[in-house]
Structure formats: structure tokens, C-alpha cells
Amino acid sequence: MLLIGALCIATLSLGACSDKDAKGGNRTPEVGYVVVSQEAVPVSTSLGGRTVAFETSEVRPQVNGVIRRRLFTEGGFVRAGQPLYQIDASLYQAAVDQAEANLASARASAQAAEEKAKRFAPLARIQAVAEQDYSDALAQARSARAAVAQNAAALETARINLRYTHVSAPISGRIGRSLVTPGGLVSASQATPLAVIQQADPIYVDMQQSSADLTRLRQALASGGVLPGSTSVRLKLEDGSDYALPGTVQFSEVTVSEATGTVTLRARFPNPDGLLLPGMFVTALFDQAINPAAILVPQAAVQRDFDGSAFVYLVGKDNKAARRKIVAERTVGANWVVTDGLKPGDKVISQGVGNLKQGAPIKPVPASSPQRLGAPADKGAAAKGQ
Incomplete structure (x- = not known):
């Protein structure tokens, strides 16, 4: 005991x-x-996804020629409008000079035709010249003015082509390696870009959700069984750590992938420090709905x-x-x-x-x-x- x-x-x-x-x-x-x-109680959802650049631009030439210089540092940050490559401009400068000369000649011819039409005008009124001669003079003046406009357009085209010899960045972002070296011949119709620029702040995360799960959620929302949840999203990185900044769900695709039977949801995250790189695998966590009972x-x-x-x-x-x-x-x-x-x-x-x-x-x-x-x-x- x-x-x-x-x-x-x-x-x-x-x-x-x-x-x-x-x-x-x-x-x-x-x-x-x-x-x-x-x-x-929130209905939490965990979905795998990959990061996608906010903007991606392939740098391509718009004129033909030989690359003379590369004007950027590979892997660096470039701003929209910043020169990236210099294409040999000698032929395009010559085209500009020729277009300027043609325009000057057309303007001189137009001036002479207009003076002739002005002199014929009073003579035609007193029938000192034939009516047909006056009509021909007016037509020549109008034709000369049209030739001036044509040559002015040709000059503007030549100047645009000359500007295209300076290949500029179409968007701001981080540029990758150069796919062409000085001395390489490029053309406006080539399939390979000169370089690729990606803007990664902010950055997208594309998530894949089963269409069956999404259908059940929509039916529950329609019946009032659950309420819409928050659009705020949290991320877990590949090493299991948490990403510090929350994101926001932007939209979901309107079609289902026939290969995987999933629907793509896209979220947007701030990425000021560049920690998230395009193509990374991440896990997104968010409250897709709320069960009120x-x-x-x-x-x-x-x-x-x-x-x-x-x-x-x-x-x-x-x-x-x-x-x-x-x-x-x-x-x-x-x-x-x-x-x-x-x-x-x-x-x-x-x-x-x-x-x-x-x-x-x-x-x-x-x-x-x-x-x-x-x-x-x-x-x-x-x-x-x-």
C-alpha cells in the first residue's frame, strides 16, 4: 500500500x-x-511554380551591316534607349547624303515650275498664251511639289536607317551575354537575337493548379459554402527558406492545359534585391478561400x-x-x-x-x-x- x-x-x-x-x-x-x-478558417493552398521575368526583350538589328563595337557590359543593368551595339554606318550615311541632294534638286525644280505657273496666270487671262499651256504649267508645279514630298520621305527613311546603326535597349533591365561579337555580320531578318534583356523587379510567379481543385473551389464559392480568400501570396524558395516580401495574385488562365490538366495562376512579387531569378522553382502559399463555419x-x-x-x-x-x-x-x-x-x-x-x-x-x-x-x-x- x-x-x-x-x-x-x-x-x-x-x-x-x-x-x-x-x-x-x-x-x-x-x-x-x-x-x-x-x-x-482560411482554406490554404500550396502550389509549385516558377519565376518569370516581368518583361523580356530580345535585342535585334533592324538594318544589315557589320558590328563595329559592343557598348555594354555583359550581365549588367541597362536602361531603355541606352546604345548597345554600333553597326557600320558608312553606307547609311551615304544614303542620307544622297537623299539630301535629291531633295534639294526636287525643291529647285518645284520652285522653277511654280514661277512658270505664276507667269502664265495673267497671260492666260488675256489669252496671250494658250489655255492648254497654262494648264500644263500648273500640272508641272503640282508634280514638282509631289516630288519634293517624295524626296523628303526618302531622306527621313535614310535618316531612320542611319539611327538604327546604333542598336539601343528597348527596355530597362539586366542584359545577358552578347550572342554576337564585333566583326560579325548581322541582318534585319536574322533568327538569332544579339542579346536578351530581362526585367526582374517586379517578377512574376506562374503556379499550376489542378482544374479539378479549381472547379471544386468555384462550386463552393457559388454555393456559399466558402467565401473568397485573400489575394496575398507567400513564397518558399528552393532551399526551404521563406521569401520576405509578399506578392499578389494577378489572374488565372481561362483555358486548361490539355497536357497536364492544370490551370496557370500568376502572382506578382517585388524583387528589389534581385534574389528571385527568372526560372527558379518556388512554392506559393496563399489562402484561396475562407470557410466561415x-x-x-x-x-x-x-x-x-x-x-x-x-x-x-x-x-x-x-x-x-x-x-x-x-x-x-x-x-x-x-x-x-x-x-x-x-x-x-x-x-x-x-x-x-x-x-x-x-x-x-x-x-x-x-x-x-x-x-x-x-x-x-x-x-x-x-x-x-x-
Whole structure:
């Protein structure tokens, strides 16, 4: 008896072994319970994805010629309009000079034709010249003016081609390696770009979600079973670390990939330090919806049968343990989210569940109540036991 009394003193009453009372009977075990209620719980989604540059531009020549100089540092940052390559401009400069000369000649011819038409005008009124001669002079003046406009356009085209010998950056961003070297011949119709520029701040993350999951979510939203969630997204990097800055879901594709059966969702993230590089694999975490009537149960309260189905013990009628099957498919923090099997007000046993059986008498107390040490054995009885 002394040994039994010492063990019971050291054992907590909540979920402890059966104590012997003064008369030698079994003490009813105390169990801790929680009263469940409905509350709004986010429906979290985890999707794999890859980073995509916010803007990508292939630097291409718009005129033919030989590259004379490369004007940028590979891997560096370039700004829109910054010169990147110099193409040999000698032929294009000559074309500009020729167009300027042609324009000057056309202007001189136009001036002479207009003067002739002006001189014929008063003579035609007094019929000093034939009416046909005056009409021809007017037509020549108009034709000369048209020739001036044509040559002016040719000059502008030549000047544009001359400007294209300076290949500039179409967008701001980080430029990759040069795919052509000085001395290389390039053409406006070539398939290979000179270099590629990518803007990575901000940066996109393209995520793939099963079309079946997306359909279930949309049906739940349409029926009112869940509410729209937040568009805020968090990222986990390839090494498992968290990306510090949150992003925002921008849109989802309107078609399903026939190859994978998935829909692409795109999120946008700030990337001021350039930590995210295009093509990285990441994991996106976001609350795609909110379940407004979810029931949370402590994980310690949920047990599993041999078939994997979940069940809990409730405080039943006459303070007896009642076994109840539930549906619990995901966790939130330290709790299971129960979608079926419980109703608000149920008292779920979360402490002292180790040896419970259906219909066993229990002494329920609110969970996490101060624990009571077992009563020491009666001193008289202990003396007799000696």
C-alpha cells in the first residue's frame, strides 16, 4: 500500500492511472474537454511554380551591316534607349547624303515650275498664251511639289536607317551575354537575337493548379459554402527558406492545359534585391478561400482507426465517453479542421484520451484546468499495511 500511495501522489489526476480510494475502489478518471464552435478558417493552398521575368526583350538589328563595337557590359543593368551595339554606318550615311541632294534638286525644280505657273496666270487671262499651256504649267508645279514630298520621305527613311546603326535597349533591365561579337555580320531578318534583356523587379510567379481543385473551389464559392480568400501570396524558395516580401495574385488562365490538366495562376512579387531569378522553382502559399463555419479540434483529441478514419471521444450523457466518427482532412496550426461529424456545443475530450472506451464513466473538466495530485493514502491504513 505504501508503494501504491507514493505512485498515486506523483501521478496527475488528469489522464492518470486509476487511484485507489480509502475503501480500495477505482477512482473515475478525469478528462479535459473543449467545447467546439464554428469559426472562419482560411482554406490554404500550396502550389509549385516558377519565376518569370516581368518583361523580356530580345535585342535585334533592324538594318544589315557589320558590328563595329559592343557598348555594354555583359550581365549588367541597362536602361531603355541606352546604345548597345554600333553597326557600320558608312553606307547609311551615304544614303542620307544622297537623299539630301535629291531633295534639294526636287525643291529647285518645284520652285522653277511654280514661277512658270505664276507667269502664265495673267497671260492666260488675256489669252496671250494658250489655255492648254497654262494648264500644263500648273500640272508641272503640282508634280514638282509631289516630288519634293517624295524626296523628303526618302531622306527621313535614310535618316531612320542611319539611327538604327546604333542598336539601343528597348527596355530597362539586366542584359545577358552578347550572342554576337564585333566583326560579325548581322541582318534585319536574322533568327538569332544579339542579346536578351530581362526585367526582374517586379517578377512574376506562374503556379499550376489542378482544374479539378479549381472547379471544386468555384462550386463552393457559388454555393456559399466558402467565401473568397485573400489575394496575398507567400513564397518558399528552393532551399526551404521563406521569401520576405509578399506578392499578389494577378489572374488565372481561362483555358486548361490539355497536357497536364492544370490551370496557370500568376502572382506578382517585388524583387528589389534581385534574389528571385527568372526560372527558379518556388512554392506559393496563399489562402484561396475562407470557410466561415469550420470547427477546429485540438490534434491531441483526434485518433485514427485501422482504416485511417478519424474519430474523437465526446462527453456523453451521464458523463460517459461517447465515440464519434468525424471527417478531418487538414490541419491549421495545432488543430484539425473538422468538416463533418461534429456540431457547435459538442464537448470533445482532448486530454486523458489514452485509455478511454465507449460508454466508460468519466469526470469531465475544462481542458487545461489546474491538475490535482492524487490524495495520499490514509496513514492508519498505511500502518496496518506494514
